[in-house]
Amino acid sequence: MSMKYAVLGLLIERRGYGYDLANRLQERLGPGFRAAFGAVYVSLDQLAKEQLVAESRRVQVGRQVKVYYEATEAGVQRFGRWMRESVGREPVRGELYLKLAVARDEDLGTLRDELQRLEHETLAELERCGRALGAEEEGEELRWEDAARWLADVAVVERLQADLRWLRIALRALEWAASTGAVPRAELRRSGLLSPA
Amino acid sequence: MSMKYAVLGLLIERRGYGYDLANRLQERLGPGFRAAFGAVYVSLDQLAKEQLVAESRRVQVGRQVKVYYEATEAGVQRFGRWMRESVGREPVRGELYLKLAVARDEDLGTLRDELQRLEHETLAELERCGRALGAEEEGEELRWEDAARWLADVAVVERLQADLRWLRIALRALEWAASTGAVPRAELRRSGLLSPA
Numbered sequence: 001m002s003m004k005y006a007v008l009g010l011l012i013e014r015r016g017y018g019y020d021l022a023n024r025l026q027e028r029l030g031p032g033f034r035a036a037f038g039a040v041y042v043s044l045d046q047l048a049k050e051q052l053v054a055e056s057r058r059v060q061v062g063r064q065v066k067v068y069y070e071a072t073e074a075g076v077q078r079f080g081r082w083m084r085e086s087v088g089r090e091p092v093r094g095e096l097y098l099k100l101a102v103a104r105d106e107d108l109g110t111l112r113d114e115l116q117r118l119e120h121e122t123l124a125e126l127e128r129c130g131r132a133l134g135a136e137e138e139g140e141e142l143r144w145e146d147a148a149r150w151l152a153d154v155a156v157v158e159r160l161q162a163d164l165r166w167l168r169i170a171l172r173a174l175e176w177a178a179s180t181g182a183v184p185r186a187e188l189r190r191s192g193l194l195s196p197a
Numbered sequence: 198m199s200m201k202y203a204v205l206g207l208l209i210e211r212r213g214y215g216y217d218l219a220n221r222l223q224e225r226l227g228p229g230f231r232a233a234f235g236a237v238y239v240s241l242d243q244l245a246k247e248q249l250v251a252e253s254r255r256v257q258v259g260r261q262v263k264v265y266y267e268a269t270e271a272g273v274q275r276f277g278r279w280m281r282e283s284v285g286r287e288p289v290r291g292e293l294y295l296k297l298a299v300a301r302d303e304d305l306g307t308l309r310d311e312l313q314r315l316e317h318e319t320l321a322e323l324e325r326c327g328r329a330l331g332a333e334e335e336g337e338e339l340r341w342e343d344a345a346r347w348l349a350d351v352a353v354v355e356r357l358q359a360d361l362r363w364l365r366i367a368l369r370a371l372e373w374a375a376s377t378g379a380v381p382r383a384e385l386r387r388s389g390l391l392s393p394a
Contacts, residue, residue, distance in 0.1 A: 083308070097345075097349045102202075102210070110281050140383065141381055142381075173344050173348060177341045
């Protein structure tokens with residue numbers, strides 16, 4: 001799992017403990033990503049088992065013990081290998097497309113409600129992530145670390161905009177199907193809702 | 198897993214056997230989706246175990262036996278429930294963003310090569326799926342089944358275009374980082390590579 005190597009990368013930058021690493025990852029990736037805090041602890045366990053990280057010290061804070069980890073030499077090697085491995089493009093296989101593909105006439109109303117809900121959700125998400133993107137000052141020269149965060153925001157916003165365009169065209173198609181029993185594709189294509197080819 | 202209920206939906210339309218169902222699903226979803234043939238057989242097993250489908254007959258073809266399945270009444274009920282369940286938006290959590298977020302200076306060249314590879318791959322995929330989308334005749338009134346297939350193509354193309362826009366801006370950012378050590382965000386935003394806000 002790739003989260004593991006991202007955690008390793010953070011530890012190569014500087015040592016850290018579980019909660020701190022989860023926060024650093026979340027900060028690095030921005031609001032469009034959900035860094036699963038639990039997954040960070042699982043990653044640390046796996047990394048320690050594979051001796052890619054090692055405990056560097058324990059600090060008692062009240063009743064809690066913070067366990068700090070640091071990357072080992074083997075960890076640095078493995079991280080470099082991970083960086084050089086090819087990334088597969090994520091295949092599109094949303095459950096929603098499956099539902100549309102096998103919907104019966106009586107399911108179209110349900111799907112329209114669902115698409116409307118997703119449209120609202122996507123708009124809200126777009127506003128949330130777009131705010132992060134818009135909060136920048138012009139003319140800034142970014143260090144790579146901040147540039148990567150900005151790129152993550154851009155990726156999320158581009159994705160959300162694509163999803164929104166699609167949701168709106170799908171809603172229009174569902175409305176046609178529900179009212180006339182057929183979908184006039186050419187008309188949808190001329191609607192201006194889609195990206196220019 | 199959602200593939201299971203998509204297979205169930207196909208069986209509600211009419212009975213079928215494994216290979217036939219995999220083909221029908223692939224045809225319904227178009228070239229942007231990869232219907233995993235193995236997953237269809239796993240789905241059939243699970244559906245049969247849950248008595249949502251039942252064997253309707255066996256046909257001997259040469260040495261092979263085709264097992265036809267049909268949906269049970271319980272299957273039709275369960276399918277309706279699946280349709281009414283909410284779909285979660287897929288969170289963006291690509292491995293690539295993780296790599297960018299934790300890259301060291303010496304990793305930037307590797308990532309640039311990887312992004313270039315992905316740009317070519319995405320362009321090729323866009324051509325492949327765009328062809329399916331462009332092969333239509335104007336003025337057609339689509340039945341829902343064909344409209345759903347068209348919507349799946351549109352979803353894939355919108356996604357690919359968003360990915361391509363992002364890849365190009367990320368490549369530009371990497372080039373800046375490699376040559377000057379900093380990324381001029383405002384300049385990238387003015388480049389016209391991104392979606393209009």
